[in-house]
Amino acid sequence: MLYHIYELQHATISPLRVAADMGKKWMRNPVNPWSYTQPGRTSAAVLDVFTHITNRYGKPEFGLDATVIDGESVPITEEVVYAEPFCRLLHFKRETAHLKQQPDDPRVLIVAPLSGHFSTLLRGTVETMLPDHDVYITDWIDARQVPVHLGHFDLDSYVDYIMRFLRHLGPNTHLIAVCQPSVPVLAAVSLMATGDEPCQPASMTLMGGPVDTRENPTEVNKFALQHDLEWFERNVISHVPLPHAGVMRRVYPGFMQLAGFMSMNWDRHVAAHHDMFTHLVEGDGESADAKRNFYQEYLAVMDMSAEFYLQTLKVVFLEHELPAGTMRWQGIPVDPSAITKTALLTVEGERDDITGMGQTRAAHKLCSNLPDNMRMHHLQSGVGHYGVFNGRRWREQISPRVKDFIRRQDHEGKGVNSAPAKPKTETEAAE
Known part of the structure; x- marks a missing residue:
């Protein structure tokens, strides 16, 4: 109704x-x-x-037609390299045939948030990474456009998609999770580490993500705790009407x-x-x-499947299953302490009113067996949630740290001698 x-x-x-x-x-x-x-x-x-x-407004275009590598303009071609009913794996292919020296840049998978906006919200993130990386992104599909016969999609499905994409891209891939995907990304990497899979990512960067919402809770977190799961299901879940392709699918609009x-x-x-x-x-x-x-x-927004929305509420915001050690994926325990081969960088914004300070950094406590030289934390002063992954502070202060972290881990993954790591500052060193 x-x-x-x-x-x-x-x-x-x-x-x-x-x-x-x-x-x-x-x-x-x-x-x-x-x-x-x-x-x-x-x-x-x-x-x-x-x-x-x-x-x-409908889904916007990325509109990233070119980038600059070593001072030369390089055309960009968008190509879908893997597709699932609720997501496409989109590659920003850099047409570098005309360059004298072909770039050997790290392969990066940006996991966009599935929280109401389209993946194009990360246009600035992609644009900044393109000159120095081979970039892929999860291009989520509006649930109201997915016919019911194509099945359901929940948080377990999300984790499964990430693992499938990583297996498709192969070893030595680097993950960047912006906001909401921090939990499913950490879960996916944990499961792959438990199975000692060859396609475990070389690094994962978690940016402004609600890994443990008990830390410094925001108004968003407090609102979630004021209601039980039945309240949300009763008040915010609806069925997609005609003429949309996903008619009768239960969604969070x-x-x-x-x-x-x-x-x-x-x-x-x-x-x-x-x-x-x-x-x-x-x-x-x-x-x-x-x-x-x-x-x-x-103002361009997309619907989320009801089962994904409700399971995310339960697992992340109501029961805090990942930090509590009770999270399971299809019945299999999720254990971040199994991660020993994937380096971890966490990034937070000082003025973030959606994901409070400490919520993303909590990932370091969970990845307890990760060596100190494979972890780093950065707290960016003067930015809110959006500024963590877009805008001037992202381009000038945050992204250089992310790129440097990825480059160092990429060199080690390829067996290349890299320059000595810079000493971690007080705000960068992870606990």
């Missing part, structure tokens, strides 16, 4: 949005004398903001997750749209477009 109300609301407001779009274009038409007046610009700005916030994100920083979002309105009135199209582009990405 919840989904049907949302669809009805969207259908009801669509004619108003079309009318507003036509009005906006007329108010900005050079042949209209009102377009040169303050009231005309203000009216156009109001209609522009209205069409923007009431639109429903993306618009519910978006509403939660927006409510956490409502004043900030209101201020951003007010600024956008002001820029439009003043004719500052560049600043208005920057706001518009960000929100076109932010």
